[in-house]
Structure formats: C-alpha cells, structure tokens
Amino acid sequence: xxxxILSFKNQLSGAQGLSVTSNGVTLRDFAVExxxxxxxxxxxxxxxxxxxxxxxxxxxxxxxxxxxxLYPVESKNxxxxxxxxxxxxxxxxxxxxxENIIVKNSRAEFNVAGIEIENSYYADVYxxxxxxxxxxxxxxxLPDIPQQGGHHVRVFRNKSxxxxxxxxxxxxxxxxxxxxxxxxxxxxxxxxxxxxxxIGGNDTINIAVVTYGYDTDDKNYYPHPRNIQIHNxxxxxxxxxPDLETGELAKILYELSGGNMPDIFWDGIVPVKQIIFGQxxxxxxxxxxxxxxxxxxxxxxxxxxxxxxxxxxxxxxYKGVQ
Numbered sequence: 001x002x003x004x005i006l007s008f009k010n011q012l013s014g015a016q017g018l019s020v021t022s023n024g025v026t027l028r029d030f031a032v033e034x035x036x037x038x039x040x041x042x043x044x045x046x047x048x049x050x051x052x053x054x055x056x057x058x059x060x061x062x063x064x065x066x067x068x069x070l071y072p073v074e075s076k077n078x079x080x081x082x083x084x085x086x087x088x089x090x091x092x093x094x095x096x097x098x099e100n101i102i103v104k105n106s107r108a109e110f111n112v113a114g115i116e117i118e119n120s121y122y123a124d125v126y127x128x129x130x131x132x133x134x135x136x137x138x139x140x141x142l143p144d145i146p147q148q149g150g151h152h153v154r155v156f157r158n159k160s161x162x163x164x165x166x167x168x169x170x171x172x173x174x175x176x177x178x179x180x181x182x183x184x185x186x187x188x189x190x191x192x193x194x195x196x197x198x199i200g201g202n203d204t205i206n207i208a209v210v211t212y213g214y215d216t217d218d219k220n221y222y223p224h225p226r227n228i229q230i231h232n233x234x235x236x237x238x239x240x241x242p243d244l245e246t247g248e249l250a251k252i253l254y255e256l257s258g259g260n261m262p263d264i265f266w267d268g269i270v271p272v273k274q275i276i277f278g279q280x281x282x283x284x285x286x287x288x289x290x291x292x293x294x295x296x297x298x299x300x301x302x303x304x305x306x307x308x309x310x311x312x313x314x315x316x317x318y319k320g321v322q
Contacts, residue, residue: 001054001084004030009058016041017055017066020048027053034058035066039088042072049079057087061110061168065089069111073097074147081105089168090175091116092133095123097147103128112169113138113178114160119145123153134167135175135182136160136202141189142174143212143221150189155197160184161236162201167246177247179204183238188212190226190283200236204243204250205261206293207233209285211269213248224270231288235263257296264290268298 008017017035020027020042031054032039039055042048055069069085069092072078078098083106085092092111095101101123107130108114114130116138117123130136137160141150160183169176178185181203186192187210199206207230212223239261242250253265266285274283287295 001029001031001052005033006030007033008036009034011036016071019043020045023047025049026051029053031056037066038068038071039066039085040070041068042078043074045072045075047077048072048075050081050083051079052082054084055086055088055092056084059087061087061089061165063089063168063170065168067091067173068094069108070094071096076100078102083107084109085114086110088112089170090173091138094118095120097145098123107131108133108136110165112165112167112173112175114163116140116175117150117153118142119147119150120153121151125153125155126157128158130158130160131162132165133163134165134169134180135178135185136163136199137184138175138178138187139185139189139192140174140187141212141222143216143218143223148218148221152191153189154193154195155184156193156195157197159198160202160206161198164201164203164241167243177249179243179246179250181205181238181241181243181250183207185210186225186228188221188223188225189228192225192227193229193231195229195232197233198236199233199263200238202238203241204239205253205265206235206238206263207265208249208253209264209266210249211267225266225285226283227285228266229286229288230264231286231290233290233293235291235293238263253296256298262296263293264295266295266297 015037026049057065067090088111091113092108096118099121114133183206
C-alpha cells in the first residue's frame with residue numbers, strides 16, 4: 001500500500017477514484033490518494049474484500065477532501081482487513097446498508113469518523129486502531145434509507161484513543177454534529193455489544209449512546225437504541241477539553257455533569273409507553289465490569305417534570321440501567 005499508489009491529485013471529474021459493482025472482487029496491496037470524491041466506492045456487491053488497502057488525502061484534514069475512504073454500501077459479505085484510511089471528510093472506513101461484515105486489523109486517522117457502521121446487520125469490528133479522528137467509531141442507524149433497523153454489531157479489542165481532531169465535515173453532513181473528542185457513538189441501533197476495548201484521551205466523551213434527535217416523516221424508522229451492552233472495557237480519562245462548539249451533545253453533557261464529563265453517557269430517551277411502563281428486559285442497556293468508569297444518564301420522568309432533579313450519576317459497576 002505504500003509502493004503501489006493510484007494518485008488522483010489531478011483528477012478533473014468523476015465521483016470516485018475507484019468504483020466497484022461486480023461480485024467476488026478482492027482489492028489488495030495498493031493505495032488511492034487524493035480522489036475528488038470517495039476514494040473507493042463499492043455498491044450492490046456480494047463478496048468484496050479490501051486487504052492492505054490505503055486511502056488518503058495527503059493535504060490533511062480539509063472539508064474539500066472526499067467524503068469516504070473505503071465505502072462499501074448495499075453489499076453482502078464485506079471484509080476489510082489490515083487497511084489504512086486517512087483524511088476523509090466523512091468516514092475513513094464506512095460500511096452502510098450491508099450485512100455480514102468484518103472490519104479488522106485496520107487503522108483510521110485524521111478522518112471526521114474513523115470507522116462507521118451504518119444501517120447494517122451483523123458486523124464485527126475488532127483489532128482496529130482509531131486515533132486522531134473527530135470521532136473514533138460510530139454505529140449509526142438513520143431514517144429515509146431503504147435498509148433500516150441496524151442490528152447485531154460487535155465492537156471489540158479496538159483502540160479508540162485521542163480522537164481530538166476538529167470536525168471538518170462539510171456543512172449539512174450528519175457527522176458534522178459529532179463533537180471533537182469522541183471515542184464511540186451508538187445512535188438508534190439495536191443489539192450492539194462494546195467490549196474489551198481501550199478507550200481514552202478523547203476530549204469530550206469516551207462512549208455516547210443516543211437517540212436520533214431530528215424530526216423525520218419516515219414512519220418505519222425507530223430512533224431509539226435498544227439492547228446495548230458495554231462491558232469489560234478499559235478507560236482512561238476523557239472529557240478534559242469538551243467541544244462545546246459542535247452540535248448539541250457536548251453542550252448537554254457539560255450542563256448535566258457540571259463540567260465533570262462522564263466516560264459513558266446514555267441520553268435516557270425512550271418511547272412514552274416505556275417511560276410509563278418501563279423498558280422490556282430485552283431492550284435494556286447492560287453495563288458491567290468497566291473498571292472505575294463513570295456513567296451519566298437522564299431520567300426521562302424527572303426530565304419531563306422539572307421540579308425533580310433530572311440527573312442521575314453513579315458508577316457503572318452494575319447491571320441493568322432503566
């Protein structure tokens with residue numbers, strides 16, 4: 001990947017450096033640099049392998065860089081192994097609307113989102129290194145997209161550290177809301193397991209679990225995270241220099257915590273029916289064996305009735321958060 005380089009620095013037109021729409025393709029041992037759009041886009045493919053591929057924008061973080069480095073979408077049986085992604089103005093390694101996914105042994109640096117799994121089913125993300133991004137690892141589900149209800153994503157044995165690059169996403173991009181200094185964000189996904197990771201040195205928050213916070217006319221979309229397990233991770237201190245300029249997440253956290261930012265935050269937002277009757281056991285968040293990490297959530301009943309204290313804060317060395 002450091003010797004065979006496809007440079008698109010002088011590219012005059014075209015949306016991608018390389019586009020793949022065939023089944024059963026392996027890309028191996030080369031680099032794509034300075035594409036005008038996405039570096040490598042793969043769409044509608046069954047069995048696509050990225051092995052020791054590098055994508056990079058060599059001028060560093062810049063909103064004029066292409067959005068995505070490795071960009072498989074609407075695909076099945078996706079393998080990303082021992083790859084490097086640098087400088088994407090959206091996500092360095094992105095897998096969207098796909099299923100049966102492995103992202104392993106790879107490195108993402110100086111992207112807005114280092115690694116992102118979006119609207120996808122059955123993904124394992126492990127043995128990766130996400131550093132110097134705005135946000136290290138994102139697991140998102142978004143509305144108004146043909147494949148929704150992302151589920152069964154495991155994120156384990158990764159390092160998501162020092163992700164403190166200012167957000168340089170173009171205006172209007174959803175990842176433009178990610179605050180500088182974010183280790184992992186889970187948004188509106190279900191059956192997500194985060195374990196055996198090293199997470200720390202992130203200026204705003206190590207892990208955030210949030211509901212999709214915008215109005216949508218998509219009646220089929222479920223905006224709340226469900227069945228999230230966060231266990232056996234190793235944390236070092238985060239939140240020492242929170243990004244209060246980008247989006248609302250860091251501002252809310254800062255206000256609720258009085259500036260003492262937690263390691264793990266859950267916004268506590270659930271459907272009204274669950275506020276009244278409680279969450280089903282199969283949908284609850286489970287936090288366990290995360291050392292001395294701190295946890296902050298919003299109690300929705302107290303939040304709706306402001307004469308109560310809306311904040312609950314405690315250790316996370318227990319199971320079951322309601």
